[in-house]
Amino acid sequence: MGNSTTKWRTFGIAALTLASLTLTACGANQDTTGTAPASATAAGSSEEVVLEVWDYLGQGASHTAMESAVAAFEEANPGITVKRTSFAYGDLAKAIVQGGVGGSVPDVAIVDVVDTQNFASLGLLQDVTEQVGGLASDFYEGPWSSTQVGGKTYGLPLNSNNLALYYNKDMFDGAGLEAPTTWDELRSTAKALSSADTAGIAMSGVKNEQGTFQFLPFLWQTGGDLDSFDTDGATALQFLKDLVDDGSMSSSVANYSQEDARTQFVNGKAAMMINGPWELQNLKEAGINYGVAPLAAGEEPATGLGGENVVTFAQAAQPEAAVQFLEYLTSTEGAQIYCDESGQLSSRVDLEGKLALSSDPDMQVFEAQMASAHARAYGAKYNEISAAVQESLQKVLTGAASPADAASEAAQTITPLLP
């Protein structure tokens, strides 16, 4: 309860100061702040534990799924109340570091797998090796490794996901087209479906990790990797530039988040979009006639491995309850509740084939793609590497640099940072 208590206490002081100052002020001044009762709420009972949780799951199916998982936890642990705060994807990591530096962190956060190691190396996370370090065999190797820094465990994986191609069936049927399976088909299909008021394809190219997550599959599809960004990065960037130049993709994707891509798709403004399984539920609710296909292959098929980890903080006000929540949420029970409702893939070995959506053909596309999903495991400097990737993507999408120049510049930054 630490954070909110100090906050209210501070506010109480402010209110009191205000009130007393107002009394001494001239009578003509009609003060209507009405803030006095606030200080009273600071005195809560100390038996009730309030667990502060931050995430970026504030909308759609992810939100309701997390609410269900939280409710199940609260039922199983009377006396603990979870107070969730949801951020925009791009804001959570910043808020955690800024909060850490500012001396105010939550107890638990549900974070992108790629951020976990960075937070741990900043000293923000609680070392939970003692409590859960022995659970490695419960999880798939990729997700598990994202919680490890220097042989210590700093959290547990909640779920996994990857990116696939969503397409608008009505538009495809109308044009007599099939979901593209190669780059060439993707390009020609996108072009065929583009018109004055519809783009062939939408994706997220925003200047944060989402942009990197969406771009890297194109790099891997060339058969290359970050160590060959100079050449293969240029090929991938060139492909996206071709889509923009063809009029098949708006250059505005440079500012799109993954939610923005969905907005375009749902409103019939994009015939295809690249997005993750968490959108399955949202699209069903939106009542749109869509299909899901694996990402089109270049030299080889590839997609990105994403997902969320649950972490607890070194400065947590409720460290024990935090670990309880961490353990519950990532247990068979908790993870199943969350994955079933949100449409995410499980990171737990024992849930394979047991999720509600396991029989859903759309979901099976994502599951099948796990075989070609690459993890973003590029060491401690990954953040800086990712920033360089985003920069090159932004430059190409906005026409500030040619793909070749952007790629070679990024490669110069990236190469020395790779492990």
Added chain:
Amino acid sequence: MTTPPTTPRAARPPMRRSTAKRSAALKSAIAWLIAAAYLFPVYWMINTSLKTGKDMFAVPPQMVPEDLYLGSYAAVFSPTYGIPQAFLNSTIIATSVLVLTLLIAIPASYAVARLRGRVTTSMMIMLTVVQLLPAIAISVPLFVMFRQAGLINSYLSMILADISVTLPFAVILLRPYFKMFPYEVEEAARIDGLSAIGTIIRIVIPTIRPGIIMIGSFAFLMAWGEFTFALTLTTEQSIQPLTVALNRIIGQYGTAWNDLMATAAVIAAPVLILFIVLQRYIVAGLASGATKG
């Protein structure tokens, strides 16, 4: 004092007067056109806030929403975006800034207007300089200071930071009002037995009410629209004001334009109402320059 030169104007033949009238009418028409073009973005904000997701992406854009959709306002007032809480936070912050600014600025302006000494003069210079500095330059050290004091994520930190913007202009704008107040009246009051403080409160302040209303409304408006300090000094949504909330929604739903415009309209509404009600005070304050934080 303008009497002698005005004679030729009175002697103007009637024909010239009617051309003058016609040119005034023409000017008026042009002025309305300018105002309409200028205010188009505000209209577009309201227009878009009343459109459905499909209509806002219509090509060509609908100049008048085809079917009025209030869903965006429903979304704004639901807890989804956290706007009701942010509205409350903005109100708390702006009202506190308003009160504290008046409490600090009124005596200080009196001091610099009437009781000039070396200290008050250098204070005046300091205030003048400070209002010229970028907010971001102050917010970096303030962030670290408030962190050491455990005040990050508190209303107090934002309120105190906002005063750094409102105080300088309040003192600068209020000082002339005190200066213009006739000294003899004050002396007379004091001879009648009122203390110095009593004179200020009972006699001077009621007389310069327009100035106080002006700086009061400015303090409120500035704090209501303040963004830089709120962005840098808080990370918790539960205490962030509307401006930061809007910025947050842009980060996640950057193309949900109807919701974004509805949020923008909700933030703008109190500002516009206050402006309409207190227009003459605000324009007078603006015209005297030295503002714009």
Added chain:
Amino acid sequence: MRRLGLALAAPALIYIAVFLAFPLLYNFYLSVTDAQGANLISGSLQFIGAANYGTVLADPEFWHSGLLSLIFTVACLVLQYVFGFALALFFRKPFPGNGPIRALLLVGWILPPVVTATVFRWVFDTDYGVLNHFMTTLGLIDEPVRWLSQGATAMIAVIIANLWVGIPFNMLLLLSGLHLIDDSLYEAASVDGASRWRQFTNITYPLMAPVSISVLLLGVINTYKVFDLIYTMTRGGPVNSTTTLPIYTYLETFSFFQFGTGAAASALTLILPLALSYFYVKSLNEEER
């Protein structure tokens, strides 16, 4: 009396000392330490001399930001002064609706910059923005302009948005200057047969010089420090094409959590306003005499 003055000014003095003077000095202290995310968490700052200044001055991004600040400031300053002056002349003589229309034009100034920026983001949208629609309808462009997703046009867009705020403000200040000019001067000039243009160059402009100087001086400082409008519209992007000095300082400090270099950048950013404020204070003192 002196004591009363001090007593009345005391709250303001204390505030200034604690929340303005001290932070500015503290900023200089931070700028010579290795303050950054991790060691602020652990709380052990090391004195490292001028190294942060070296880092900032060696960063091409910093110089690029300085250049962008220069472009942004000069463009806004010139345009808002010219348009503001023209409008002030237009509104100088009374005509029906003069007062209310002038007040309407101030709406841009009064709105929170974050709101203005959000609205302009939408107006400037590449695919569905109303500005591109108008320009296409008028036949000015064939292809939609990619306003905010292209470097040069993004800068133009933020300049336009800032002009929307700045022009009416300049108009108002210049108008109150125009009202100080005695009408008899113009009447004498028309009796002498001077043209409108001659009247402007010989009477209006010279008499407006002092007002113009303070308007321009204030304009430089206020434009140079714009942060919220640009940040909300573009986040400093695309890439770095609208990263002016305040944005650079913010990103350095709160995205990369390099408080030491951020403080150094902000100290360097302060040089211009501090230098100009010297002239500004001087001009105010002269007005007073």
